[in-house]
Amino acid sequence: MGPTGPIRPIGPIRPISLVMDAIVQYFSDFTWVKAIDLAGLVLGLIYLWLEFTASIWLWLVRVIMPIVHGYLYWARGLYADFGMEVYYVLAAIYGYAMWRWTRSRSRGDVETQNLASPNDGELPITHFPMRRVLPVALIGLVLWGVIYWILITWTDSSVPICDSFTTALSMIALWALAQKYAEQWLLWLVVDAVCTVLYIYKQIPFTACLYAFYTVMAVLGYRQWLKKIPTT
Numbered sequence: 092m093g094p095t096g097p098i099r100p101i102g103p104i105r106p107i108s109l110v111m112d113a114i115v116q117y118f119s120d121f122t123w124v125k126a127i128d129l130a131g132l133v134l135g136l137i138y139l140w141l142e143f144t145a146s147i148w149l150w151l152v153r154v155i156m157p158i159v160h161g162y163l164y165w166a167r168g169l170y171a172d173f174g175m176e177v178y179y180v181l182a183a184i185y186g187y188a189m190w191r192w193t194r195s196r197s198r199g200d201v202e203t204q205n206l207a208s209p210n211d212g213e214l215p216i217t218h219f220p221m222r223r224v225l226p227v228a229l230i231g232l233v234l235w236g237v238i239y240w241i242l243i244t245w246t247d248s249s250v251p252i253c254d255s256f257t258t259a260l261s262m263i264a265l266w267a268l269a270q271k272y273a274e275q276w277l278l279w280l281v282v283d284a285v286c287t288v289l290y291i292y293k294q295i296p297f298t299a300c301l302y303a304f305y306t307v308m309a310v311l312g313y314r315q316w317l318k319k320i321p322t323t
Contacts, residue, residue: 125297127166131159132297139305142268143312145319147190147213153183160298167293170246175258179265186269190214216319219267219274227263234259253289257282273320276313283309 134156141149157176164172193214239255242248260282267275283305290299 127159127163128295128297131156131163132301134159135298135301135305139308139312143308143315145216145271145316147187150183150187150190153186154180163295163298167295168246168248169250169254169289169293170242170248172254172258175261178262182262182265182269186265189269190271214271215321216271216273216316218320219272227267231259231263234262250289250292253285257285257289273313273316276309276316280306280309280313 134152138149138152138156141152157179161173161176164170164176190213235255238258239251242251242255248254260278264275264278264282267278283302287299287302287306290296290302
C-alpha cells in the first residue's frame with residue numbers, strides 16, 4: 092500500500108496481461124474453425140518466406156493453403172474468398188509453369204527480353220510494364236463489379252464491397268506474381284491491409300494477425316525483389 096492507496100502496475104504489464112487473457116480465452120473454447128485458423132497462420136508464414144526469397148516452392152504451398160482457408164472462409168460467410176480458393180489452385184499450377192519453363196519476356200517488354208534468371212533458368216524478376224497498367228486496372232474494376240454483384244445477388248455476405256474488392260485485387264496480384272513482377276508486392280500490400288481490418292471484424296484473429304504481418308512484409312518483400320531484378 093502506498094500513502095494514497097494501492098500501488099498500480101505501470102509500464103507494459105497491463106497490455107501484456109490483456110493479450111495473455113485474450114489468448115487464454117481463445118483457447119479455452121477451442122473449435123475446428125479456430126484450429127484451421129491456426130493452421131492457416133503456420134502455412135501463411137511458410138508461404139510468405141518462400142515468396143520473400145522468390146522460391147518456386149511457394150506454388151506448392153499455394154496449392155495446399157486453399158484447402159485450409161476455403162473451409163475457414165465458408166464458415167465465416169466470406170463466400171467470395173471461398174470461391175477464390177479454386178482460382179488459387181489453378182493459378183498456382185499456372186504460376187509454377189510460368190516460373191519453371193518461361194525464360195524470356197514478350198517483345199513488348201523490351202527492357203526484360205531474354206534476360207537470364209539467377210535461379211536455374213527460371214523466369215527473371217522484372218518491373219510491371221507500364222503498357223499493362225491501364226488494361227489490368229480496367230480488368231480489376233470489372234472483376235470487382237462482377238464479384239460484388241454475385242455477392243449481393245446470390246449470398247448473404249455482410250461485407251460485399253470489401254470482400255469483392257480484396258477478391259478482385261487478389262486475382263490481379265496473383266497473376267502479377269505468376270509473371271514475377273516486383274510490383275505484385277504493392278498490390279498485396281493493399282489487399283493485406285484491407286483484409287486485416289476485415290478479418291478482425293469477422294473475428295478471425297490468427298488470420299488477421301497473419302495479414303497484418305503480410306502488410307509489413309509486403310514492403311520488405313518489394314525492396315528485396317527490387318534487388319533481384321537482373322541488369323543488362
